[in-house]
Amino acid sequence: MKNLIPLLAALAIATPLYAQPVPPPAVQAPVMSEGVVRKIDPANARITLRHGPLVNLDMPPMTMVFRVQPPELLSGIKVGDTVTFHAESVNGALTVTAIQAAP
Ligand SMILES: [Cu+2]
Numbered sequence: 572m573k574n575l576i577p578l579l580a581a582l583a584i585a586t587p588l589y590a591q592p593v594p595p596p597a598v599q600a601p602v603m604s605e606g607v608v609r610k611i612d613p614a615n616a617r618i619t620l621r622h623g624p625l626v627n628l629d630m631p632p633m634t635m636v637f638r639v640q641p642p643e644l645l646s647g648i649k650v651g652d653t654v655t656f657h658a659e660s661v662n663g664a665l666t667v668t669a670i671q672a673a674p
Contacts, residue, residue: 601657601669602627608652609634616642618667625658628665638666648672 604626610619621634637658639645648654648670656670 601659603655603657603669605673606654606656608648608650608654610636611645611648611650613642613645616640616645618645618648618670620654620656620667622656622658628658628660635665638664639670640666640668644668644670 602625604622604624606620606622608618609621612618616639617636618639619634619636621632622630623632624630638661640661644667649672653673654670655673656667658665658667660666661668
C-alpha cells in the first residue's frame, strides 16, 4: 500500500492531461478578395483576374493569371464579371479555390 500512494498521486496529476478535450482545429472562413474577370482559359483551368488587395497573400492589386482548382469553379463565370474569390498558394502556384460572381 505504501508504494501505491505515489502511483495514485502520479495518476491524479497525469489524468487531467488525458482528460482535456483536444480542441478542434480552428476552422477559418477563407479570406475572400474582389476582382474582375479579364480572361478565362477553361482548357488549362486558368483565369485572369484584375484583383484588389489579397490580404492573405500579402499582394497588392494587379492583373494576373491564377490556376483554378477545381476547374469546375469556372462554370458560371464569364469575362467581365465582378467576382469575390479566394486565392491561395497550392504547391507554389497561386490558385483560386473559390469564386463567385457578384450579384
Ligand atoms: Cu496578384
